[in-house]
Amino acid sequence: MPTRVQLQNAIPKLVLAPSFAAILVFVYAFIFYTGYLSLTDSKMLPSYGFVGLENYEKLWKLPHWWRAVTNLAIFGSLYIVICSVLGLLLAILLDQKIRAEGFLRPIYLYPMALSFIVTGTAWKWFLDPGIGLESVMHHWGWESFSFTWIKDRQMAIYTVVIAAVWQSSGFVMAMFLAGLRGVDNEIIKAAQIDGASTATIYRRIIIPLMRPVFLSAFVVLAHLAIKSYDLVVALTGGGPGQATELPATFMYSYTFTRNSMGIGASSAIIMLVMIFSIIIPYLYSELRGGPRQ
């Protein structure tokens, strides 16, 4: 019966359809909606008085927004570089047939399981000179020890990096570990026979093979960096002053606490442009050939 065959052929598309439809609505329709809001005079709730690009003009005039974007540049680049390097280093070390690997691996990984609502207080304590590291060192007799970054306008953003690296580097480690475990042994054996040193083998052979992992890690970390919100709220609340504001906190505060939904929406659109300009080239290069088989 042809109808039945047709049905069979249609099943895959029918299976995919609800998910795709949901995403069209909940992601793309919402993005368009936000884009539209960014052109309106919305304040506390959406309203539809069209104002053109006024919100964008206001946005780029705000020192607050510039601070947030500059901070993202500092935070994002340090976070991505340190996480990748640390993740790779840990993976290489763990891959040396370490006895306690089964014990150590979850220790490196577990921060990813905790939200910053949970660990924020612990980090805030740890970094606070009054009760944290500085005070502990003083307790232990190192009176001149000073660690006041979180109170320092110039340095506070780096404490955000420390806590963020703590959370995500274990995950990156797991990605690299998986990559290292996938490397073909024969290549290494051959190099060893040729008399190459360990360092050379890693530098010339193994690390270059990790290129796809670097890419995946970059994408995951970049989007985490741009979306970082809980972290800043739990750690510094954006302070001292506005020293640790990021675009995500900026957007939330303008949309929801400052009743300037139009400006909030325009900052969201800029954020999306930033995200997509990172992700789309990656996706394009990945998908051009279809899945590798």
Add this chain to the structure above:
Amino acid sequence: MSQASPDNAVRTNVPARVAIYIALILFAVYYLLPFYVMVVNSLKPLDEIRGGNMLALPQQLTFEPWSSAWSTAQIGVQATGLKPYFLNSILMVVPAVAISTLLGALNGFVLTKWRFRGDNTIFGLMLLACFIPFQIALIPAARILGLLGIAGTTQGLVLIHVVYGLGFTTLFFRNYYAAFPTELVKAAQIDGATFFQIFRRILLPSSGPIIVVTVIWQFTNIWNDFLFGASFGDFDSQPMTVALNNLVSSSSGVKEYNVHFAGAILAALPTLVVYIVSGRYFVRGLMAGAVKG
């Protein structure tokens, strides 16, 4: 795991191995420190916390903060502790993880084995959905939940978490199934097996590792979500994170840090257990496909 792992480890001498172990242990200390601070201080009476060293072991061991956080701490008007919210979270997380994982598996199956025109574009669009900042979804999603009549219910929260998890679950399964031999699927089709028969009998039985990765990922993300829980939860469906936040960020009164830390650990326990129990499969699952392009 050690037997499965290929012999990447390069010849190393004794001093080098000692150095590796020392490095690994130092990193383990860095990762454990915040958690250590939380545990130790959750077991101290408040006076001891005020006067003492953050890193010192409790001199007077008390489990009072734990029972307080669980069953008597002030969350709202009533002093219920976190207990009732735990169930709310479970009722939300379990269906959301199950549904999003199943849909992800089906989508991955379709996108790799039932290719059609435009499938890469659809996948690309679904993947981009992972990167939307959730803050922009808040208002329009609330509107849709209201129209569907499930605002403020657990079903509403499940729907939201399923939709925003689809991008990642589809990505994981697609990459995993891409490496699965298409010939097996073709052969089964010729034998007259239907779409769902092939999925259930051929694909699913070999999907163990990627299911683990997906479940871990979804479970931790959904369990830790605050924004959606606070906005779309109601008096009878607010999840654990909202309750924890009520406990920790109350605006006045004596800050009972020991209770806060105990509550934070309680709220994190399920995700920690998931990570530690299934962590060993995590790297294997990542290896099996999630990190490949």
Add this chain to the structure above:
Amino acid sequence: MSFNKVVKLAAGAAVLALSLGSAKAADNVEVLHWWTSGGEAAALDVLKKDLESKGVTWADMPVAGGGGEAAMTALRARVTAENPPTAVQALGFDITDWAKQGVVGDLSEVATAEGWDKVVPTALQNFSKYDGKWIAAPVNVHSTNWVWISKKALDAAGGKEPANWDEFIAMLDKMKANGITPLAHGGQPWQDATLFDAVVLSLGTDFYKASMIDLDPAALSGDKMKEAFGRMEKLRSYVDDNFSGRDWNLASAMVIEGKGGAQMMGDWAKGEFLKAGQKPGTDFVCIRFPGTQGAVTFNSDQFMMFKVGDDKKKAQLMMASAIEDPKFQSAFNVVKGSVPARTDVPNTDFDDCGKKGMADLAEANEKGTLFGSMAHGHAVPASIKNAMYDVITRHFNGEITTDAAPAEFAAAVEAAK
């Protein structure tokens, strides 16, 4: 399907229908608030018990964080979903902003019957009423221009309560010389703004009104504003370097423990002193910020009522009436540290600071010097308030000089209008 199964299913459905039916039938109120700490929640529990004794069940929806910011976000989602709570704890201009959206309820029935117009100060009514209708039931009045001084530190610094700016500075200088942190302060934008409120008010009630409420550009950028920022800079020099991000109650703890000399904070700080076993007059002293006696900057917690279906209307009105019950007003405010929102509540149960607060409020109400606090969202809407915060906090943290601050201040306000 077997017969048994059918019976079970039917029974299950019946039970479900019954339970849904009964939930609908009873009167209930759903309350969104952020009073989750011990004392406040206990105070609110008085209201809950009162309503329950009248057959109204209370569905509690607490969302803490950011002084109500998280709760306001949740509220936006609830209203957008057309599923608003019965009552929402709200502050100042948030109430007006919601009223403009046409989603709030109408309490006039109860308010007229109970004569709220006569007993609630006019400055509060500006927020509780919109378009001539009562839309919110005020719970309390906090006044924000207080200074809390450790008695011990004050005695060591000469023992005289400062009555003007110069005496205040002299006191802080002596405290500094005595080796304590003169001004215990937490570096969060709203706390910085709380200082600023008091400083501006101390430069004259007319100046406060012109700059903070009427937003007169000349007042915002003028010499007097420069003087205000100059005083802020001076105050900053009495704060320790570890202040940024500190919660206000930890700053109170500094004064309680004698590490800090004085704290400028609203009357909720009193609760911290009382809980630590300190007595007003003997362990700590409460004074109005020097130069502001006779005037009060206030903020008021109110329960804003939303438009609900007829089945919930009765419970909503009962709740509003219970809030304005003088007995509840007294019981709640004794615990909370604030003063009643009605001026006819007897002050018998209040301590000395509470009695002074009630007298000051009545005096300011009569003299027309009762002003909404800018720092607490009762002088200007949220967008302008936050624009002011930005400049105040940046200046307090040394990012803007005192000379440049007034112009920046006026410009930020203009941009946020």
